[in-house]
Amino acid sequence: MNVEIRPQRISDAKRYFEILSSPNFHYLPAIPKTLEEERCFLRLNSEKRRNGTEFNFSIIYNGRHVGAIGVRLDTFRPYIGEIGFFVDEQYWGRGITTEALIKLEEFIIEKTDITRIEIRMAKQNKASQRVAVKGGYKKEGILVQMLFIEDKYFDCYLYAKIL
Numbered sequence: 001m002n003v004e005i006r007p008q009r010i011s012d013a014k015r016y017f018e019i020l021s022s023p024n025f026h027y028l029p030a031i032p033k034t035l036e037e038e039r040c041f042l043r044l045n046s047e048k049r050r051n052g053t054e055f056n057f058s059i060i061y062n063g064r065h066v067g068a069i070g071v072r073l074d075t076f077r078p079y080i081g082e083i084g085f086f087v088d089e090q091y092w093g094r095g096i097t098t099e100a101l102i103k104l105e106e107f108i109i110e111k112t113d114i115t116r117i118e119i120r121m122a123k124q125n126k127a128s129q130r131v132a133v134k135g136g137y138k139k140e141g142i143l144v145q146m147l148f149i150e151d152k153y154f155d156c157y158l159y160a161k162i163l
């Protein structure tokens, strides 16, 4: 399997908007409503990268841009990083995210001082839980009403790995 990650580019906006327009993305906060909104998000990346607060990557599978994965550092505890990811639904179930997670962890170890990585997902989000388990993350507990999407609260599981 050929999975690579590379820093997101502003020119990725159209493809991201296409991927995120799927009606089957249920538990993802902050889905862009317009292409311009997606461009705005991508424009902020270079500053976040410079400040060392967030590192977002595009996932490339066999040369095709299929998703995103990134890590955001906790403002007050910069040794904690929270990972988020998504993949085009056409490519689900091929192990792409699991592979991208390994690549992101290599980046984290090499380029940041993060010692604790967290992944949070809605309790209903079985695929994300499976990715966390396959990646060697341990379930630590439940975060009640952690996620707020379209007027509804969702409880989340907290998975973590100590580096």
Ligand SMILES: CC(C)(COP(=O)(O)OP(=O)(O)OC[C@H]1O[C@@H](n2cnc3c(N)ncnc32)[C@H](O)[C@@H]1OP(=O)(O)O)[C@@H](O)C(=O)NCCC(=O)NCCS
Residues within 6 Å of the ligand: 024, 025, 026, 027, 028, 084, 085, 086, 087, 088, 091, 092, 093, 094, 095, 096, 097, 098, 099, 120, 121, 122, 125, 126, 127, 128, 130, 131
């Ligand atoms: C979560 C997501 C990124 C996983 O991407 P992916 O590339 O398909 O992940 P992988 O193929 O590496 O692993 C997915 C695993 O979940 C399993 N899975 C998928 N749906 C499942 C379900 N309903 N119940 C149980 N397991 C499920 C797959 O079988 C696979 O496990 P396996 O390798 O043991 O068979 C993708 O589903 C997605 O983009 N979802 C929408 C956005 C989202 O929820 N992002 C995460 C927010 S925390």
